[in-house]
Amino acid sequence: MNYRFLFSSSPQQKVFCYSYPCWMTTRLLFGCGANANVSASDGNTPLHHLAKNIPTTNVLKMVNLLNNADAHLDYINNKEQTPLRSMPLLHIKIIEHLKKNTDVIRLKCCCAKLIRQQIFSYENIFSTVLVGFIQKH
Numbered sequence: 001m002n003y004r005f006l007f008s009s010s011p012q013q014k015v016f017c018y019s020y021p022c023w024m025t026t027r028l029l030f031g032c033g034a035n036a037n038v039s040a041s042d043g044n045t046p047l048h049h050l051a052k053n054i055p056t057t058n059v060l061k062m063v064n065l066l067n068n069a070d071a072h073l074d075y076i077n078n079k080e081q082t083p084l085r086s087m088p089l090l091h092i093k094i095i096e097h098l099k100k101n102t103d104v105i106r107l108k109c110c111c112a113k114l115i116r117q118q119i120f121s122y123e124n125i126f127s128t129v130l131v132g133f134i135q136k137h
Contacts, residue, residue: 043077
């Protein structure tokens with residue numbers, strides 16, 4: 001697992017992408033403003049990558065770091081999968097840990113899901129940032 005940090009055109013926005021084998025370095029990078037919700041071209045967030053590539057010994061620490069950095073456990077990728085749904089069923093302990101954290105869903109996430117489910121035409125009404133947020137749910 002290799003974490004990469006990408007920097008957007010805006011120097012203030014450090015973007016966290018993919019996974020890093022050392023949870024202490026990951027914690028430091030989040031402290032420096034890394035974004036836990038960035039998505040790659042396939043729509044996968046760092047939680048999606050972590051869920052698919054579980055062989056690290058500090059997975060629960062990494063999941064907690066991502067959760068504490070406000071990573072959304074309910075973001076969907078291009079295959080309409082949340083990190084929990086993309087995880088192999090063998091990892092029951094990690095799945096249970098993620099489910100516990102998923103139970104505390106933010107109100108704005110619930111609203112975004114409702115807007116998507118109701119198929120409202122919102123693209124021309126909301127800001128680009130808000131449209132992106134809704135599409136990730």
